[in-house]
Amino acid sequence: MTRLAALYQHVVIDHNRSPRNYRPVNPHSHHAVGYNPLCGDRVELFLDVYEGIIRDIGFQGESCAIATASASLLTATLMGRRVDEARSIARRFNAELEGTEPPAGVEGLGELEALLAVRNFPGREKCARLAWRALEAALGGEAALAVTTEAERSGSG
Amino acid sequence: MSSARPITDTAAAYDVDRIRRDFPILARQVHGKPLVYLDNGASAQKPEAVIEAEARCYREFYSNVHRGVHFMSQASTSAFEAARGKVAGLLNAASDKEIVFTRGATEAINLVAYSYVRPKLKAGDEILISAMEHHSNIVPWQLLCEETGARLVVVPISDAGEISLDDVESRINGRTRIVSIMHVSNALGTINPIGEIIRLAHAKGVPVLVDGAQAVPHMRVDVQALEADFYVFAGHKLYGPSGVGVLYGRYELLKAMPPWQGGGDMIRSVSFERTEFAEPPARFEAGTPNIAGVIGLGAAVDYIRALDPAAIAAHEVDLLRYATELVADIPGVRIIGTARDKASVLSFVMDDAHPHDIGTILDGDGVAIRSGHHCAQPVMQRFGIPATARASFGIYNTREEVEQLAASIHKVRDLFA
Numbered sequence: 343m344t345r346l347a348a349l350y351q352h353v354v355i356d357h358n359r360s361p362r363n364y365r366p367v368n369p370h371s372h373h374a375v376g377y378n379p380l381c382g383d384r385v386e387l388f389l390d391v392y393e394g395i396i397r398d399i400g401f402q403g404e405s406c407a408i409a410t411a412s413a414s415l416l417t418a419t420l421m422g423r424r425v426d427e428a429r430s431i432a433r434r435f436n437a438e439l440e441g442t443e444p445p446a447g448v449e450g451l452g453e454l455e456a457l458l459a460v461r462n463f464p465g466r467e468k469c470a471r472l473a474w475r476a477l478e479a480a481l482g483g484e485a486a487l488a489v490t491t492e493a494e495r496s497g498s499g
Numbered sequence: 500m501s502s503a504r505p506i507t508d509t510a511a512a513y514d515v516d517r518i519r520r521d522f523p524i525l526a527r528q529v530h531g532k533p534l535v536y537l538d539n540g541a542s543a544q545k546p547e548a549v550i551e552a553e554a555r556c557y558r559e560f561y562s563n564v565h566r567g568v569h570f571m572s573q574a575s576t577s578a579f580e581a582a583r584g585k586v587a588g589l590l591n592a593a594s595d596k597e598i599v600f601t602r603g604a605t606e607a608i609n610l611v612a613y614s615y616v617r618p619k620l621k622a623g624d625e626i627l628i629s630a631m632e633h634h635s636n637i638v639p640w641q642l643l644c645e646e647t648g649a650r651l652v653v654v655p656i657s658d659a660g661e662i663s664l665d666d667v668e669s670r671i672n673g674r675t676r677i678v679s680i681m682h683v684s685n686a687l688g689t690i691n692p693i694g695e696i697i698r699l700a701h702a703k704g705v706p707v708l709v710d711g712a713q714a715v716p717h718m719r720v721d722v723q724a725l726e727a728d729f730y731v732f733a734g735h736k737l738y739g740p741s742g743v744g745v746l747y748g749r750y751e752l753l754k755a756m757p758p759w760q761g762g763g764d765m766i767r768s769v770s771f772e773r774t775e776f777a778e779p780p781a782r783f784e785a786g787t788p789n790i791a792g793v794i795g796l797g798a799a800v801d802y803i804r805a806l807d808p809a810a811i812a813a814h815e816v817d818l819l820r821y822a823t824e825l826v827a828d829i830p831g832v833r834i835i836g837t838a839r840d841k842a843s844v845l846s847f848v849m850d851d852a853h854p855h856d857i858g859t860i861l862d863g864d865g866v867a868i869r870s871g872h873h874c875a876q877p878v879m880q881r882f883g884i885p886a887t888a889r890a891s892f893g894i895y896n897t898r899e900e901v902e903q904l905a906a907s908i909h910k911v912r913d914l915f916a
Contacts, residue, residue, distance in 0.1 A: 344863075345530070345863065346859070346860060346863040349859065350856075350860070350914055355914065355915070358915075359851075359915075380871060381853075381854070381855050381870070381871055381872075381885070381886055382871075382872060382879070382885030382886050383853075383855075383885070384885075404885055405853065406853035406854075406855040406856050407852070407853060407856045407915070408855075408856070463859060465859075466855070466859060469855065
């Protein structure tokens with residue numbers, strides 16, 4: 343598989359074209375907006391958590407294929423999970439993206455593995471991370487706070 | 500721009516292959532494909548003459564400028580000041596003393612904002628810019644407005660990405676302290692009728708700063724014919740080094756301006772009671788400048804002036820037209836910026852693909868374009884889009900490269916549509 347074909351593999355294209363759970367969740371218990379000022383990508387995440395279980399999860403926004411697929415995959419993976427499980431999956435996903443040793447005792451990533459090809463595209467890693475940063479902010483209680491994947495740097499021309 | 504002229508006229512005179520050989524980087528490959536460099540609007544590549552001029556400075560005569568009596572300092576100073584003369588020639592400034600070296604176009608705008616405009620700015624005064632400005636021609640003015648209570652007034656742009664002169668004229672009044680407008684838009688390619696805008700402003704006694712960062716690489720600029728009060732550009736977009744820019748200012752304006760930064764090289768005499776400042780341009784060049792960069796910029800000016808400006812314009816217009824034709828033909832593509840008078844910038848969006856995905860897929864074919872908001876977020880908001888993909892052409896680009904661009908965009912469509 344070429345570098346590009348690995349990045350834009352079927353799972354990613356499919357989740358970009360038909361994002362899962364692409365809707366607000368109302369009422370919701372947790373909410374955050376992930377925003378990347380560099381490219382304008384925006385992912386708004388909603389969770390309805392009851393007794394430690396993610397009963398419903400959805401997202402909205404406007405972003406590139408990688409960020410959209412990542413958000414869609416995030417919701418599909420975490421729907422119905424316990425919050426502590428969600429945190430473990432997020433930790434594992436981040437560790438795999440960074441190429442560091444995944445934490446022990448966490449299951450495989452399943453379809454999320456399709457996103458790991460961004461490791462070969464240093465400029466695009468932030469796209470895959472955006473929804474996960476929003477998740478962290480939402481669960482961390484920075485509800486409704488905009489989080490960014492990086493500080494704004496305004497490039498030339 | 501001689502856009503009506505047939506292409507064949509200049510094809511013989513303009514030898515793009517010879518020009519390409521002057522740019523060593525163009526021979527390289529990216530991801531196993533020949534580099535197709537179409538990000539000239541962000542920064543242009545450097546000819547051997549520029550690389551060599553910088554290297555020679557360091558190899559043969561480098562020293563600090565305007566300081567020593569020794570041979571090396573004299574040699575560096577004379578090469579540095581010769582570059583000032585070359586830039587003055589490029590812009591047809593009345594005198595070398597009207598050329599101030601800065602870190603870039605951004606610093607040049609800030610210099611004018613802080614040294615020329617700020618001292619006379621009061622609450623209720625106005626600064627006029629346009630809706631297509633780069634952040635570097637928005638933010639410095641916003642900072643001044645915040646500090647003084649002055650107001651930033653914005654000339655709107657049309658769906659094609661053009662400014663109407665009526666809209667400019669109606670917004671210039673007795674409270675306007677400066678008009679600051681870009682000559683050519685980096686995000687849309689629009690060439691603004693800058694001469695007319697200057698005439699309108701001067702008729703009401705208002706000075707004009709022109710941001711020429713995107714204009715100088717593409718056309719002959721004559722600051723005296725334009726009657727520009729200030730004109731700024733960046734070396735790195737003119738095939739010169741990064742980290743060096745130019746402020747042209749009419750001498751009588753520069754002479755009346757207080758220093759912006761204090762330090763060495765900008766003083767006549769210093770005691771703890773009193774400092775007398777040097778005359779322009781030294782007054783605005785505190786500290787050791789980018790010596791090799793300025794000398795490299797001088798070489799870039801020599802390089803570009805050895806080419807026929809009309810032939811460059813015709814070549815780039817041909818590339819723009821050809822690219823517009825091929826890209827507009829691809830289903831789902833919308834071109835952003837369709838002004839009648841355009842420099843070689845092609846901004847576009849696609850129905851099913853985000854500009855960042857377009858950029859990544861094109862990169863896989865060795866095609867370098869810019870994707871993002873181009874430091875012009877108000878322009879993106881005006882068109883209701885988060886970002887665009889932008890191909891920008893320079894003197895060394897070819898029709899074959901335009902064809903590769905189009906072929907790669909077709910690939911994007913095949914993947915996403």
